[in-house]
Amino acid sequence: MRRATIILAAALTLAAVGDPADRLADPVKEARARSLFRETRCVVCQGESIDDSDAPLAADLRRLVRAQVASGRTDGQIRGFLVARYGDFVLFRPPLSWTNLVLWVGPFLVALGGLALLITRERRPPAPPAAELSAEDEAKLARLAAGDDT
């Protein structure tokens, strides 16, 4: 509880977002940097993005990302750089890889599996019609009806 309080208190100092002084002059680039911030985990915080966090590491990462955006690197390159440095953990949206396959394929597999079940269920013939008796059974039935039980 104490820990949670401290974290919240840190978050509430609010110094982080914006870093008014550091902002990039080009609004398009700044917007790109901001959207990258939101995808990047502050690895020493708890479940916060570097966009939210007040931690010094988050501020460093913001500066780094802004510098890379300014120098014209693509979003993919910047994400690659972050992952190389901190691992997949740093991204809130982990990249598609063997480890993360379950995350990306699982939900859709569940949906497709359910749909497949629904379709096969419907292909199944509707309740089998009362089976017609074979000629042999007819004869047997006739015999039974006649009271000739053999």
Place this chain on the structure above:
Amino acid sequence: MTAELGAFALILAFCASLAQAGLSFAGRARRDATLTGAGEGAALAVFVAVTVGFAALIWAFATSDFSVANVAQNSHSEKPLIYKIAGAWGSHEGSILLWCFMLTAYGSAIALSRGLPWGLKSLTVGVQGSLGVLFIGYMVFASNPLLRFSDPPVEGHSLNPLLQDPALAAHPPFLYAGYVGMSVVFSLALAALIEGRVDAAWARWVRPWALAAWSLLTVGITLGSFWAYYELGWGGWWFWDPVENASLMPWLMATALLHSAIVTEKRGALAAWTCFLAIGAFTLSMLGAFLVRSGVLTSVHAFAVDPRRGLLLLGILGIAAGSGFALFAWRAPRLKDSQVFAPISRESALVVNNIILAAVTCTVLVGTLWPLVLEPFGKQGGVGGPYYNTVVGPLMAIAFLIIPAGTLLAWKRGDALGVAQRLLPAAAAALAAGVLAYALVEPRRALASLGVAFGVWLVAGVLVEAATRIRLARAPLAESARRIVALPRGAWGMTLAHAGLGLFAMGAAYETGWRLEAAQVLAEGGAMDLGAYHVRLDSVAVVPGPNYDAEQAVITVTDPSGRLACLGRPSRRTYDVGGETVSKVALCLHGLDDIYVVIGERRAAGAGAGSAWLVRAWVNPWIRLVFCGPLLMALGGAISLSDRRMRLAVGARRAAPGPSLAPAE
């Protein structure tokens, strides 16, 4: 003395719940109505005893009796009375007591309910009693809220100041009433599996309980979200945080359950699946409680965390859910499920809805537990908002497309072309809204426009369905008006709930796409731009509060036309006890929009320039829909619950659904 009385009552409750389970099961096995009657009596006794214990704890909090350890750790004599009382469920022990209170309240409600067949009822009371044994046992032996100090302190620690808030005082009771409401559905499912009968009649008994729990859970989650929105000061309303996900998972499953129970009730199909969802919904509720209370997952708002007892809770979860699913695996294959329906039919639409909700639940479940999955492999991992949005977004979009069609399709075999024709106006409205949003709102955002279009499609679609139902424009106006009142309330509940979902989607898409944000360090008299709005920091003063001192700013925001849009007083409170600081947000309603202003710490503005403050401001357009939509959904649930058929359902007993059922619902 009251604390001892309360503690004694809780131990009594534990013994009585043992009796409740034992008598009910034994009575059912021996076909002895006297024994099961005694079991029902025990269920009432458990409830009374737990209520006494709960009242004792609330009394201890209200009177600031610091000789009770729990009060000393979580309260303070200078707190306002309402937060003293809310403190009773602010701690781990208190929240478990609240949980047990709800559990036994539902238990006694089943015991008092009439109309359930004798065998099913006694087993349901028995299963509910077994849950009582587990949870009350945990409370009495591992988490007693009424323990005394031998050497009481003069003054208590305080409740986390963030939790001193009216929305949050009301949030746990609603949330727990929803979580624990699923226990009734769970007990009914287990009882039906033991009895070997899961049929349309059973689904009728399940639905009102599921509906009540779902509505309460919806309100609880909305209150929590609203609290996070204006109390955490981050401008957002949903963070995909483990604690939030923990409450979302049972909600998703309960939503699926509500829909599949309709199919089971009306058509006698999907019995096993409905049963599975009933067990799953309460399992996820327990998982939620475990995740929140154990601290296995780090969360920004996991309060009252205790890993040692988390293990015990995990054990309880394992026993309850394990036996539930084991019973399901053993008995479900025997359930008959013979109804057939065409690919285009209301059944199919509801099944697809269930499949999607199941997939979304899996996404949230796997995503939330992902760090735990990777841990044994020595890897660190975890997903966040962007992941969930990417996966859940498309899945929900499919569900949204189907909902209006599903409500219009007939059972068994639907007329796809006819439904498409009737939905043309809704499609036109959605298209128009999407195009207008894309063309007119600056800056252009395709995804947000699409989201708005989906929301409008849903709202317009359910309106089309409602118009069809009252035969608007096809019958005289008086006839339509008569139908509004005469048609079953359940149908109106459905309309409201779906419209609420549509409004929520519109708000969520619009707010996410076109939120304005600005942050700047301002001195008194300083100003900044917020999109076309203008934000000015007029003054800052220190204002004393009841148990804190606040540094309060006066901020004026003018809208693009130059008129005053908001005179806000955001503040930073420093609490006397503990010295914690909390930001209080200034919120101004501006139509459907909010203007949201937060003030940061005082800092030096520069050489000799005096003080300055970091001011952050947002314009959150259409955000009111995000909160009003879910409330409308809960209201829809409540209206459905007031349906005469829902109450009669408890009395009605039918082996199989007849061919002539109520018209489109």
